[in-house]
Amino acid sequence: MTLTLRQTEILSFIRSQAEDRGSIPSVREIMTRFGFRSPATVASHLDLMEKKGVIRRESGRSRNIVLNDFRPRPELLEIPLYGMIPAGIPEGQEQDSEKTLQLDPSMVRLPMNTKTFALEVRGDSMIGAGILNRDTVILEIAEPRHRDIVAALIDGAVTLKRYLVEAGRPFLRAENPDYPDLIPAHELVIQGVFRALIRTATP
Amino acid sequence: MTLTLRQTEILSFIRSQAEDRGSIPSVREIMTRFGFRSPATVASHLDLMEKKGVIRRESGRSRNIVLNDFRPRPELLEIPLYGMIPAGIPEGQEQDSEKTLQLDPSMVRLPMNTKTFALEVRGDSMIGAGILNRDTVILEIAEPRHRDIVAALIDGAVTLKRYLVEAGRPFLRAENPDYPDLIPAHELVIQGVFRALIRTATP
DNA sequence: TCCTATACCGAACATATGTACGGCATATGA
DNA sequence: TCATATGCCGTACATATGTTCGGTATAGGA
Numbered sequence: 001m002t003l004t005l006r007q008t009e010i011l012s013f014i015r016s017q018a019e020d021r022g023s024i025p026s027v028r029e030i031m032t033r034f035g036f037r038s039p040a041t042v043a044s045h046l047d048l049m050e051k052k053g054v055i056r057r058e059s060g061r062s063r064n065i066v067l068n069d070f071r072p073r074p075e076l077l078e079i080p081l082y083g084m085i086p087a088g089i090p091e092g093q094e095q096d097s098e099k100t101l102q103l104d105p106s107m108v109r110l111p112m113n114t115k116t117f118a119l120e121v122r123g124d125s126m127i128g129a130g131i132l133n134r135d136t137v138i139l140e141i142a143e144p145r146h147r148d149i150v151a152a153l154i155d156g157a158v159t160l161k162r163y164l165v166e167a168g169r170p171f172l173r174a175e176n177p178d179y180p181d182l183i184p185a186h187e188l189v190i191q192g193v194f195r196a197l198i199r200t201a202t203p
Numbered sequence: 204m205t206l207t208l209r210q211t212e213i214l215s216f217i218r219s220q221a222e223d224r225g226s227i228p229s230v231r232e233i234m235t236r237f238g239f240r241s242p243a244t245v246a247s248h249l250d251l252m253e254k255k256g257v258i259r260r261e262s263g264r265s266r267n268i269v270l271n272d273f274r275p276r277p278e279l280l281e282i283p284l285y286g287m288i289p290a291g292i293p294e295g296q297e298q299d300s301e302k303t304l305q306l307d308p309s310m311v312r313l314p315m316n317t318k319t320f321a322l323e324v325r326g327d328s329m330i331g332a333g334i335l336n337r338d339t340v341i342l343e344i345a346e347p348r349h350r351d352i353v354a355a356l357i358d359g360a361v362t363l364k365r366y367l368v369e370a371g372r373p374f375l376r377a378e379n380p381d382y383p384d385l386i387p388a389h390e391l392v393i394q395g396v397f398r399a400l401i402r403t404a405t406p
Numbered sequence: 407t408c409c410t411a412t413a414c415c416g417a418a419c420a421t422a423t424g425t426a427c428g429g430c431a432t433a434t435g436a
Numbered sequence: 437t438c439a440t441a442t443g444c445c446g447t448a449c450a451t452a453t454g455t456t457c458g459g460t461a462t463a464g465g466a
Contacts (some may be wrong), residue, residue, distance in 0.1 A: 004442070019277030020219035023266060026423060038445045043425065045443085062265040063226060066412050072223035073276050074305060102277060102307050109403045128452055130335040130402070149404070197402040199333070200312045203353070207412070229453060241415045246455065251412085265422055265453050 006047050010034070010042070014055070014065060024063040076102045077110060079138060081118040101138070101198075108138060108196040115141040117192060119151060119158065126160045128175030135199045139192025144170075149194035158191060210252050213237070213245070218257070218266060227266040259271070279305040280313060282341060284321040304401075311341060313400040318344040320395060322354060322361065331378030335374045338402045342395025347373075352397035361394060
């Protein structure tokens with residue numbers, strides 16, 4: 001039950017129209033696309049494709065071809081990607097940041113409704129936690145808990161640190177012995193809590 | 204030029220049909236969906252929505268509504284995700300692996316046509332390169348170059364190591380001082396070359 | 407009060423569309 | 437040689453569909 005060449009061509013035409021225009025072509029549109037001079041030619045192909053189970057047709061409608069393997073557009077998380085912003089992360093503004101990451105929420109195990117943003121890491125203060133220079137980290141705007149990795153605003157710059165609580169007092173610690181190990185935190189501004197990381201090999 | 208409540212409802216109905224069924228509803232389908240008893244009701248709404256610029260209509264076709272802000276479905280890389288397979292990675296088989304990662308190729312900076320697969324990392328032999336236990340690595344089936352990180356088949360198990368060439372001889376090295384530092388490589392089977400990494404915080 | 411916009415109805419019409427029928431040509435396997 | 441499948445054409449027809457032309461009703465602003 002494999003498709004012939006023509007049937008494959010027609011199927012991919014239908015699929016492309018559906019996917020990047022959101023509309024199913026009519027029989028005659030398929031006809032002119034392939035240079036046929038009769039709608040019956042298309043109809044016979046569609047008959048066979050329906051027999052082979054790749055499409056279905058709902059009678060009584062126009063443009064009634066249904067792709068059996070049509071996968072609904074995946075819900076993509078759109079995560080704004082900021083560089084390294086000393087001024088802090090804009091909270092709820094509609095400011096369209098330069099880039100956005102689009103990724104499958106199931107991959108980073110984040111629910112759709114969480115408020116997230118992404119930063120590109122500068123520096124090596126967290127190499128002990130496996131976070132390297134130029135990594136992209138995805139942060140959720142949330143309340144940090146003990147031992148979470150957080151993006152914190154310190155002296156007007158955002159840095160990644162581990163958030164620790166001892167004796168009821170929160171403080172930050174780098175994960176790199178070369179760095180000033182502790183950072184006192186009077187005015188501790190937590191921008192976000194580390195949730196995921198993406199690294200690409202630089203060729 | 205903001206939409207009224209009804210217009211917003213109609214727009215989102217059209218959008219949902221287009222996105223997760225791949226077909227634009229007809230005027231009369233919109234009519235019955237909202238309980239109207241005349242197609243003219245829908246037509247007048249569509250007229251206003253067209254004036255406000257959210258839709259367009261291509262005359263001379265059925266189901267001719269075009270969403271002006273329709274974004275074509277992003278091309279997603281589908282990367283098969285294997286666990287830790289001692290037997291090695293099946294090459295070109297159509298074996299549908301249990302899970303697949305779906306992600307934006309621009310994010311991992313991979314072209315669409317590259318042969319890739321993903322592995323979940325076990326062990327800590329590469330913590331020196333910032334690759335931790337339970338990370339997901341994306342590997343390309345390609346020829347390794349000096350200092351690439353590769354997935355190699357050693358003694359029937361797949362491990363990540365750095366690929367080094369000295370004096371024309373390739374060998375592998377872990378990035379963890381606790382591990383046997385060098386691994387001789389007579390029969391060196393390289394499964395893939397490290398291209399990207401995804402980590403999710405485990406709560 | 408008048409004017410305008412929104413929201414709906416009913417009927418009618420031209421055309422876009424799916425489908426059926428009959429026919430022709432070519433390739434392939436029995 | 438016959439049967440079968442694929443690929444295509446022309447015509448015709450019922451109906452699905454977009455659109456237009458009158459209407460009615462309600463709410464808000466000038």
